[in-house]
Amino acid sequence: MKYYIGVDLGGTSVRVAKVSQTGEVVYVSKSDSFADKGPKIVLNNIIEMIKQIPEYAQCSGIGVGIPGPVDTVKGHITLATNLVDFEFFPVAEYLENALDMKVFMDNDANVAGLAEALVGAGKGKAIVYYITHSTGIGGALVANGRVISGRTGYAGEIANIKVTDTDEKINHLITGAAENEASGTAIADRARKDIDPNIVNAKEVFDLFTEGNELAIDLIDDVAYKFAVMMASIAHVVDPHVFVIGGGVTKSADLYFDKVKRNYETLVHPGMHGVEVVLSELDEPGIVGAAMLPMSYGL
Amino acid sequence: MKYYIGVDLGGTSVRVAKVSQTGEVVYVSKSDSFADKGPKIVLNNIIEMIKQIPEYAQCSGIGVGIPGPVDTVKGHITLATNLVDFEFFPVAEYLENALDMKVFMDNDANVAGLAEALVGAGKGKAIVYYITHSTGIGGALVANGRVISGRTGYAGEIANIKVTDTDEKINHLITGAAENEASGTAIADRARKDIDPNIVNAKEVFDLFTEGNELAIDLIDDVAYKFAVMMASIAHVVDPHVFVIGGGVTKSADLYFDKVKRNYETLVHPGMHGVEVVLSELDEPGIVGAAMLPMSYGL
Incomplete structure (x- = not known):
């Protein structure tokens, strides 16, 4: 059995784990990420955390x-939103030099998708398209x-796919x-405008939908249509064997998933009907997927 | 030097070629495709054409x-538009049994894209997105x-990507x-409606554009915008290293390409600016790309 080291680096915390080739997390530790202190302090902290992993040197590679x-080729971030001074810093090279182990990097949605494709809901499928439907939208x-x-x-930046004609720049x-x-976020924003200015989050809109509020039903119908337009655009590019969908909004999947699927079928060729659209399976796709990066490159 | 056999099968004619691993066509023959006679007559004709190729048995594989x-896994067509009774017929298996050689299949836009990626305008780039801008639109x-x-x-069926809100079902x-x-086709159709009912083809619209006809300018501006919306949707899914664009409409590339590129940059993240958008280079991407299929699978 091979083992890999996964690093899940975020703006507030960082987690480091030892993960088996089948996706089992056998060790995990967590720390403040020190995201505002610059890349050397952030990475030196990660290096120390990795050195605490039992038999870390016997692992087959590191994924971040x-x-x-x-x-992913140069091993740096091209647009750092909440990690100060990380843009273009040679993260992979810095870790490789310190730990004498091959390091691969990718963004958080991409590694989550990799985990779902290799050991989660997309396991065994040749082309897996992973979508996180959360406060934002991400893809892999x-x-x-x-x-x-x-x-x-920028592959997977499906949040920015145009799904309707409008001049409104948000x-x-x-x-x-x-x-x-x-x-x-859009569900809540739109609901504040169309239904009630006091609405705080998407969950409340789904609650109104369940209560039969017609404005909420119209809004969710429109959201399901536009989500399906995005999925159809993706499918016409890569025709995946399965869509795996995760993220916080999918807690209400039973209220909008069928609508998305019905709209999707009206937006693609008949020969594309019947594609599997399934919910994500893993509790920790971020850390597991990071660890799977070296494996996906043959290590 | 390895050689491969490429078959370019169309609704009216079929061409069979021997192509080197660097993309040089060293032998080519052409025949009626007998598309209305059913798959066995079509394929038996191809088998005879292949047997005429000098030293065909020393080739490393066949691509169709x-x-x-x-x-591509089962080796059949899932939607045959101008090849009678070809849907789900085991084309690859039939040819393999007759010729004792491995056979790979893909659609014509995909093999043209493969040729441009391996030996044409996209050579050396990791992710190549090929678009044919012709009477129709295809992608690979x-x-x-x-x-x-x-x-x-259905990957590459980008013709069907939604680029605007309309209820008009054409x-x-x-x-x-x-x-x-x-x-x-759309340029001509739209021009017949908006400019002059006697317009026959897109070329005439570009001629009017060159003459300064304001309706033609508006139309080409709108076409360039919507083509760019389609490209942006593709880029948010795969973020290619290069877009290679071929097809008949690109004969007027100097009249609309810059507009497409400018619109594209307004429709993607700033970090995606500067992607190469180039014209296709090969005269015969269909037949060369078909021959490259076995090579792309390691033969």
């Missing part, structure tokens, strides 16, 4: 999952056991971007 | 490019030297599909 687009393409990250790490995303129409 | 979505994703065809061969594609907004 990081928020934001990652240049795993083809034949390996993440496709793209030229500068944030850094383009007008009509999927995330601004159908994410958890 | 076919119009319509192809199940080539990642690390291999075509991604998808679950049932044909079998979905409402607002890229092909119905921005293909060569």
Whole structure:
């Protein structure tokens, strides 16, 4: 049995784990990530955490999952949103030099998708498309056991796929971007405008939907349509064997998943009907997927 | 030097070629495809054509490019539009049994993209996205030297990506599909409606554009925007190192390519700017790409 080291680095905390080739987490530790202290302090802390792992030197490689687009070839972040001074810092090289072990990096959605593809809900499928439907929307393409990250790490930035004509510029995303129409945050924002200014989150909108509130039903119908438009655009590019969908909004999956699937079938060729759309299975896809990165590259 | 056999099967004609591993066509023959006579007559003709190739038995494999979505694993067509009775016929198996050689299949846009990725305008790039901008619109994703065809061969059916909100149902594609907004056929159709009912083809619209016709300028501006929306959706899924664009409409590339590129940059994250968008290079991507299929699978 081979073992790998996974690092799940976030803006507030970092977790380091030893994971078996079948996805079993046999050791995990957690710490403040010191994200505001700059890359050397952040990485030196991770190096010390890794050295605490029992028999860490016998592991076959290290994988690091990081928020934001990652240049997987050069091993750095191309756009750091909550890790100070991390843009273009040679993260992989720094860790390799300190630990004498091969290091791979990818963004957090991509490693979560890799975990679901290799040992989760997409196991055994050649082309897995993973979508996280949460406060934001993220995606990951795993083809034949390996993440496709793209030229500068922007593969999977499906939040920015245009799903409707509108001139309303909401944030850094383009007008009509999927995330601004159908994410958890968008559901709450749209509900505050259309239903009740006191609504706090998407959960409340799903509660109103369950109570039969017609405005909430219209809103969720529209969200399900636009989410399906995004999925159809993805499918016309990669025609996956399975869509694996995770993230906080899927806690209400029984209220909107069937709507998404019905809309999806109206938005693709008949020959594409019947694709599996399943919920994610893993509790810890981030840390498991990070550890799977070296394995996906043949280590 | 290795050699491969490429078969470019169309609704009216079929071509068979011997192609070197570097993409040089050293022998080619052409015949009626007998597309209306059923798969056995079509394939027996191809088998005889292959047996005429000098030293055909020393070739390393056979690749077949076919119009319509192809199940590359099972080696059959899932939707035959102009090849009678070809749906689900075991094309690859039939040829393998007759010629005792490994046979791979993919659709014509995918093999053209493979040729451009391996020996054409995308040579040396890890992720190549090929688009044919012609009477229709087709696409192909080539990642690390291999075509991604998808679950049932629908990867690359980018003609059907939704690029605008409209209820107008024009044909079998979905409402607002890229092909119905921005293909060569769409340019002519839209110009007949908006400019002059006697317009025959896209070329005439580009001529009017060059003459300064304001309606033609508006139309080409809109086509360039919607083509860019389609490209942006693709890029948010796979973030290619290069877009290679071929097909008849690109004969007018100097009139609309810069518009497409400018629109594209407004529709993606700033970190995605600067992607190469280049014209296809090969004269015969269909036949060369078909021959490259066995090579892309390691033969």
